[in-house]
Amino acid sequence: MAVTEAPPEPAQKGFLASSRLAGFILYGAGAKPGEPRIPFYRHTIFVRIAHWLNAGILLVMLMSGLQIFNAHPALYWGPQSNFTHPLLSLFAMQNNAGQVVSGVTQIGPWHFDTTGVLGASRLDGFMVARGFPAWATLPGPQWLAMGRVWHFFFAWLFVINGVLFAIYAFARGHIRDLAPNAHDLRNLPHEIVEHLKLQFPKGDAAKRYNALQKLAYFTVIFVLGPLVVLTGLTMSPTMDAAFPFLPWLFDGRQSARTIHFICAFSFVGFFVVHILMVVLSGTWNNLRSMITGRYEIERDGGAHA
Amino acid sequence: MPDRRNLLRGAAAAAGALTLSACKPVSQTQWVQNVLYTAEGLTRRAQRLFVGRHALAREYSKADIAPVFRANGTINPPTDDYQQHVKEGFAYWEVKVDGLVEHPLTLTLADLRKLPSRTQITRHDCVEGWSCIGEWTGVPLRTVLAMAKPKTNARYCVFHCADPMSDTDNDGVADDDFYYESLDLLEATHPQTLLAYDLNGKPLPVPYGAPVRLRAERQLGYKMAKYVERLELLESFAHIGGGKGGYWEDQGYNWYAGI
Known part of the structure; x- marks a missing residue:
């Protein structure tokens, strides 16, 4: 497949180019670091700023949210x-002297010993x-008032x-880059297999978000984001009092609190997968594209084969 | 003889203080706090903009009433004065209304019960995160305020309570600092803001603020002062307690607790 925007450039030379580890860090699993790559302007300055602001804001929201949750760690x-019947609760067991000896996580009828981390x-x-x-x-220490102050300031941001x-x-x-279309959905099974084989799109295909990316980004930005708010x-x-449809929509205030908690951990889940994919598909290439906008695309191998 | 153990203890305490300050310096930094607290004003203005003055909190049915309503904060004021009132069945309890009013009032519990009452089954939301539904009966605060006629410069209603708190003003005298709270007149005159004397059809039990407590249904639980004995109308609450408008506010909680 011919790429016309920019002439191919030789990538890193010397030791870096020959090292397998360096290749992985630069361009991800299965990358050939010596291969010429085509630079591509991937993220606009607006997207890059919004992305990094959001990353910092979400970290503060998560940590201050857990501080608030700790004031009454039950859902x-x-x-x-x-x-008497929380969906989930984190609590401590004490000995006769009143010393805390263990932490318990209760989810429905199940109890888990989570001493040292939860409870x-x-x-x-x-x-x-x-x-x-x-x-x-x-x-860090128990301080509900300050946790709330952090949370509500960053909630505005x-x-x-x-x-x-x-x-x-x-x-x-x-939005057209992010919203999955019919073609994406048809392509989904194939893409899941490709991702599991750690084979990421090349050439022109790498300039667009693939179906899995669209689905993940679109869901997080346009479903999870509004839902958590x-x-x-x-x-x-x-x-x-002003908008009675809100508690109606979520089946009550305590349900809303539970869904809010699930949303928070869905963000954590997204973060884990997001970081994993960034690392597997080229830590440096991805990181740079979100900092300077520059992304380097491997030529589509199939076209030359 | 200087005790070596004490010296070591002092050193350990100092080291502990240093460690602590290294662990949470950001949250304790004054300018950071000043910036973060600006969100409270923004939230209050935004909610006041979008929420009608008299938008009512949802009222539930009898079937929704919590089998056990959690009691929080002070559950039995330990003072001799209060315990005497308990013995007397609160027969001599009085609620004073003073400050910036045309007609200062002193109302006994019997006086309050003679005034037109309102009964509402509402959800109580604690700042800790839990909620309980209960049925409250009492006098709408705006009825009492209308009797007292606040002066035009009155902006806040401060609720003085009978439950002593720890030494919040650090004057070394424990038990001379009592719980207090405040609402602005918009929230104080909301139709569901009550001086409540019954819970679930029975006289308010001691753990819930007997004999009179505040209900402000669009606010969090800590705003709803219990054991109320005096309402003071003021232009500013800067000179009361720690100056932040309430016992918990003085500990850093937001004065506007609509959120």
Whole structure:
């Protein structure tokens, strides 16, 4: 397949080019570092700024959210809290002397010993009862008031950044890059197999998001994002008074809180897969494309074979 | 003789303080806090813009009432004064209304019960994250305020309570600092804002704020002061307690608790 935009350039020379590890870090699994690559301007400055702002904001939102959750580390369904039957709870077991000895995670009828991480963990050398451990919360020690202040400030930034991105995506046609179409959906089974074989698109195909990428990005940005905001707003008693459809939509305030929690961990799940894919398909190439916009595409092997 | 063990203890405490300050310096930095707290004003203005003055909190049915309503915060004020009131069945409990009002009032519990009442089954949302539904009966606060006639410069209603808190003003005297809260007049005159005296059809039990507590259904639980004995109308609450408008606000919680 002919690529006309720019002449092929030789990639890194010398040791880096010959090292298999360097090839993996530069261009990912199965990459041939010595092969010429075509530079391609992948992400606009707007997308890059929104991306990195969002990454920082989500980290603060997650950690301050866990701090808030720790004030009452249990989840329920419906409008109110059925304290005797939470869907999930993190709690500590104490010995007769009142010392915390273990942490328990309860999910429905199941109980798991999660001492040291969930339910009970060390803070300043002492085992204490706390839902999530200090390293995962903002601030570290138990401090609900400050956790809320972080959360609500960054919630505004999250919404503003998200709304600006959505406006940009629709105004500049970026939404077409993100929204999966019928062709993508038909192609999905094939792409899943290709991804499992760690064979990533080359040539012109690498300039577009593939079906799996579109599905992941579109779902996270246009489903998970609004959902986490709406379930967050549903926890506000004033917002519930003004917009009764919010608690109606999520089957009550406590359900909204549970869905909010699931959304938070869906972001974590997305992050893990996202980082994995970045590493497998070329840490450096991907990272640079999100910093400077420059992405280097391998020629489509099939065209030359 | 300087005790070596004490010296070591002092050193350990100092090291601990240093470690602690290294662990959470960002959250304790004043300018960071100042920036982060600006979101509260933004949230309050935004909610006031989109939410009608009198938009009502949802009212539930009897079937929704929580079998056990959680009691939080003070559940039995330990003062001799309060315990005497408990013994007397609150027969001599009075709620004073003063400050920036044309007609200062002193209402006994019997006076309050004679006024037109409102009963509402609402959801109580605690800042910790849990919710409980209960049926509250009481006098709409706006009825009491209408009797007292706030002066035109009155902006806030401060609720003074009978439950002593720890030494919040750090004057070394414990138990002279009592729980207090405040609402602005918009929230204070909301139709569902009550001076409540019944819970689920029975006189308010002690753990829930007997004999009179505040209900402000569009706010979080800590705004709803229990054991209320005085309402003070003010232009500013800067000189009350820690100056932030409430016991928990003085500990860093947001004054606007609509969120």
